[in-house]
Amino acid sequence: GGMPMNRGSLSSVLYRLKKASGVRRLHAQLFRDTFAVKYLMNGGDLVTLQWILGYESLELTKRYMSLTNVQVQLPYDSYSPVDRLSINGQRRFGNKRAQSAP
Numbered sequence: 001g002g003m004p005m006n007r008g009s010l011s012s013v014l015y016r017l018k019k020a021s022g023v024r025r026l027h028a029q030l031f032r033d034t035f036a037v038k039y040l041m042n043g044g045d046l047v048t049l050q051w052i053l054g055y056e057s058l059e060l061t062k063r064y065m066s067l068t069n070v071q072v073q074l075p076y077d078s079y080s081p082v083d084r085l086s087i088n089g090q091r092r093f094g095n096k097r098a099q100s101a102p
Helices: 007-021 028-041 046-053 058-079
Strands: none
Touching: 007 028, 028 046, 028 058, 046 058
8 A cells, every 4th residue: 555665566566567578678777877968958957857866976977968868869960950041042052851942
């Protein structure tokens, strides 16, 4: 009933989910890492994330930035404001996919 979840019970739940789902890499750290990356991708800041994760050093939190940079790069290439600049009605900057025809 109403007892708080401890580390052992969480591990047990995750183990059962792993077995039932067939997902081979299912563990608490994966949820923690996924949360941290999504938090930063959605505009969260490093200092608050450091507090949420309970890290003493900001350096530990910065490792999540490298993960977000890889995931953000593809959408950035598609939606960069530089790709939308135009001179005399023609796009002059950005990647070729985003440029309009002359």
